[in-house]
Amino acid sequence: MTHLTPNRIVLDSLLAEVQGPERGGTCVFMGTVRNGPEEGGVTEIEYTAYDAMADAEIDRMLTETEQQWPGVRVALRHRVGRIPVGEASIAIVAAAPHRADAFQACRHIIEEVKRRLPMWKKEYRIDGTTAWVDPSGKPVTHGP
Amino acid sequence: MANVTVLFFARYAELAGRASAAVAVPSPATVQDVVRRVRETVPGAGALPERPLAAVNLRQVKLNAPVQDGDEVALLPPVAGG
Numbered sequence: 189m190t191h192l193t194p195n196r197i198v199l200d201s202l203l204a205e206v207q208g209p210e211r212g213g214t215c216v217f218m219g220t221v222r223n224g225p226e227e228g229g230v231t232e233i234e235y236t237a238y239d240a241m242a243d244a245e246i247d248r249m250l251t252e253t254e255q256q257w258p259g260v261r262v263a264l265r266h267r268v269g270r271i272p273v274g275e276a277s278i279a280i281v282a283a284a285p286h287r288a289d290a291f292q293a294c295r296h297i298i299e300e301v302k303r304r305l306p307m308w309k310k311e312y313r314i315d316g317t318t319a320w321v322d323p324s325g326k327p328v329t330h331g332p
Numbered sequence: 333m334a335n336v337t338v339l340f341f342a343r344y345a346e347l348a349g350r351a352s353a354a355v356a357v358p359s360p361a362t363v364q365d366v367v368r369r370v371r372e373t374v375p376g377a378g379a380l381p382e383r384p385l386a387a388v389n390l391r392q393v394k395l396n397a398p399v400q401d402g403d404e405v406a407l408l409p410p411v412a413g414g
Contacts, residue, residue, distance in 0.1 A: 219414050235413070238341055238406055241390040242413075266413060278414050298414060304392065306406070307413030308342035320343045323410050 191246040192237060194269045197279045206261035206283040213287035215294040219278040221271045229314035233321075234270045235277060238306040242266070249300045253282075253293050260284040260293045266307065277309075334359045336399055338370055339406040340377075344384070348377045357399070363388060364395040366405050380407060 199216065207214060223230040246264055253262050262282045271277050278301065282294040302323070311319045333356045340348045353374050357365045363386045370377050383395055385408040392408070399405060 236342055237413075238339065238387070238408070241387055241406065244390045301414045302411075304411065305413035306341070306387065306392075306408050306411055308409055309412045310342070320409070321412050323412050 190239075190243050191264050192239060192242060192266050192268050194267065197265045197267055197276045199279060199281075202263050202265055202279055202281050203283075205263040206281050208261070208283065211259070211261065211283040211285055211290075213285070213290040214281060214283040215287070215290040217278075217280040217294050217298050218276045219298070220276050221273050223273045227311070230273060230311050231314050232270045232272050232312040233277065234310045234312065235266070235268045236308050236310075237266070237268055239268075241306045245305055249297055249304075253297055253300075256296070257284065257289045257293045260289050262293055262297060264297060264301075266301075266305070268307075270312070333357065334361045334399055334401045334403070336366055336401070336403045336405050338366060338374075339404065341406065342409045344377075344380055344407050344409050347379045348374055350374070353377075355405075359401070361399050362395065363393060363397050363399055363405060366399055367395065367407065370407070384408065385410065 221233045250262050254260055264280045266278045280294055280297050282290045284290040309321050335356050338353045338355050345351050355369050357369050387406040388403050
């Protein structure tokens with residue numbers, strides 16, 4: 189299956205992939221397209237991916253996480269394409285017998301995403317400019 | 333010779349003006365050899381870094397990793413998912 193989608197992320201279907209009677213704690217992380225004071229008028233972010241590698245990398249992350257925290261089930265959706273401010277770009281769910289493992293597994297996955305998922309984002313601004321964003325959050329190029 | 337397909341993404345695709353290129357390098361070859369050939373022969377790709385992140389057949393590798401005939405070599409800008 190693919191972990192990437194061009195559509196809005198539906199949390200209920202993601203939760204259904206991990207929840208079960210033996211797992212009493214579920215942690216959800218959602219990343220949302222932001223236009224804070226430091227963004228300078230962002231209206232949308234376009235996410236592009238090396239699709240085949242991103243899917244393979246997510247498979248590896250999920251497997252590694254479930255091996256590191258036995259009993260945990262994790263799932264992830266990453267949206268691709270242009271996403272308006274306020275909508276989610278990523279959702280991660282982690283369900284575990286107890287809450288501590290759910291929190292740790294969820295945090296682990298988002299940090300791995302930031303470190304190794306082959307995806308890139310371009311900001312679209314209200315003044316018509318665009319900019320690729322580097323991992324430190326600073327724009328690296330501008331264009332019309 | 334090793335004939336490989338090189339993929340460009342995001343800003344690198346814009347610099348190279350394309351999403352992919354077919355590149356031939358003398359065997360035995362490494363990813364660094366492929367990067368060098370790409371920067372020399374693909375118009376616009378000279379602006380790519382000399383030592384970019386790279387993947388071979390869907391796995392990130394170091395630049396001294398070997399490449400084989402038929403491999404898919406991807407040149408990756410710093411990743412920014414999430």
